[in-house]
């Protein structure tokens with residue numbers, strides 16, 4: 306029964322162009338990888354525009370060395386949760402360095418690390434938002450924030466993406482004692498950014514807190530890569546910031562930075578912090594090197610290269626869209642390494658992705674429910690590890706395919 310039922314649903318998804326397939330990488334995370342498709346064919350060389358390794362650190366020699374020495378110092382696993390015996394000196398050092406990084410934006414900032422960003426977001430929303438709270442969520446928030454809101458006991462109100470007038474109306478009619486505004490800083494499928502100064506002004510006016518998911522800002526934005534708050538130059542006790550360490554930071558994990566009392570509350574009560582094994586200390590040890598790289602002159606240069614790539618790709622996409630207007634393609638209002646090419650139809654997004662694949666280019670088609678119906682797209686992500694020639698090659702391939710589509 307169960308098997309028949311699931312199989313039927315899988316067939317329906319496939320018929321709607323929603324079936325997903327994994328590929329297997331045979332080499333390290335980098336723009337050029339050997340990748341095997343699900344069909345059993347041998348691995349092929351692909352040029353990818355799909356990882357979140359924005360600075361190209363995931364395979365950086367200094368990080369490989371740091372993680373190796375971390376394993377020699379601390380072994381393979383942590384053995385227990387942080388509150389039992391899994392909290393190591395490496396975790397402690399990572400938390401205090403991150404707290405220093407966040408102190409300019411969040412007075413007295415303290416930091417708690419988590420195994421993943423998904424768990425950090427579940428922790429935040431379930432531990433902070435009780436029956437006395439209302440969560441105000443941008444409709445395009447990441448799935449982990451949506452799930453955290455669902456699991457919390459709070460009332461959940463969603464406002465249309467980026468519509469701060471709608472948010473203001475919702476805040477002005479709210480009667481619960483606690484109000485939490487919840488938003489991605491950089492939206493993961495569109496690459497656009499939340500208006501943080503305006504959000505902070507609303508939070509102050511309506512005495513609300515701001516939960517910010519900086520998964521795609523941390524390491525990438527701000528002069529030293531400290532993220533969206535550093536870029537915006539804002540400072541407030543109202544900020545509760547989640548950053549991930551598996552994207553630009555190139556390793557794995559996440560952290561929450563906030564007022565010390567909030568951090569203590571999370572440490573004591575957040576179920577995804579209390580009831581889970583601490584991540585391997587070697588990862589925290591490697592992340593110390595990662596943070597050093599991000600803030601270093603090399604980090605500055607990597608971010609500058611990334612900005613050049615973004616400008617090159619955007620100007621190329623503009624030309625492409627203008628030249629093939631009848632295809633109805635569009636791009637996002639994004640200054641970040643996430644650059645969607647929105648094609649609309651699921652089947653067209655898939656055939657575009659497979660035509661690129663035939664040319665050795667790996668860019669996944671993103672379809673509902675990850676994005677709204679009718680907004681299927683290629684989600685192009687750029688890395689400092691790409692070269693200008695890589696981007697040129699992608700643009701040339703898109704032109705050639707667009708001609709065939711026309």
Ligand SMILES: *Cc1c(COP(=O)(O)O)cnc(C)c1O
Nearest residue numbers: 421422423447449493520549551
């Ligand atoms: C990737 C991502 C997460 C989850 O982080 P992980 O460490 O991968 O679990 C949370 N929020 C956003 C916006 C993300 O893009």
